[in-house]
Amino acid sequence: MRAHLFPGEADQWGNAMTDAYDALERGIQPADVAAKLTRAGIDVDPGWLTSRFGAVSPSEAAVAAYVEARSADIARLDPTRDELADMVRRIISADALSEWWVAVLSAHVPHPAPIDLIFHPAAGTPANEMTPEAIVDRALAHRPIEL
Known part of the structure; x- marks a missing residue:
């Protein structure tokens, strides 16, 4: 990273x-x-x-x-998909900077609560969809519902 x-x-x-x-x-x-x-x-x-x-x-x-x-600084960062996946790994492992990684991840994916994809996946989510890369892909693919 x-x-x-x-x-x-x-x-x-x-x-x-x-x-x-x-x-x-x-x-x-x-x-x-x-x-x-x-x-x-x-x-x-x-x-x-x-x-x-x-x-x-x-x-x-x-x-x-x-x-x-540092919220304005976080918004200016430009992490790659691989770096976002590394952040998910760090969050899962309870890295000392987990709160920082959650903030950076949240600022750079359209999903409103990417932490939920990590710790509270939808019921029935297959294990192979719980990799850091798959979690990032889901967070990046999220599109808000237009009302």
Whole structure:
């Protein structure tokens, strides 16, 4: 997969989020922690931070914040079919950047919920149609119903 498809500053955001989680564990107020993150270039709401703390790992929270902050960048990416299939593989394997891969995949296929094709396929879907390539083909082939 081409390097530009990977999130650029996610590692730095992960370190900052780890520090934020440590501060929350020490009893520092979420508003103060969020303000410190903002100074580091990560703009999160204290409520957002509180909802993630304890529910997901710092690295998962960092990726979620990164995805929210980079939606315009995600839209400009131009992944190939093979790269989309690699993203599906990474999502299936619970890659640490899964939320990033879901966001990129979702932005570049017409299917409204490609994650459902991965984890909630239609009943009776044959196993040979559950390969990453087949999932991408289904997501790319989707055409919205015109009303």
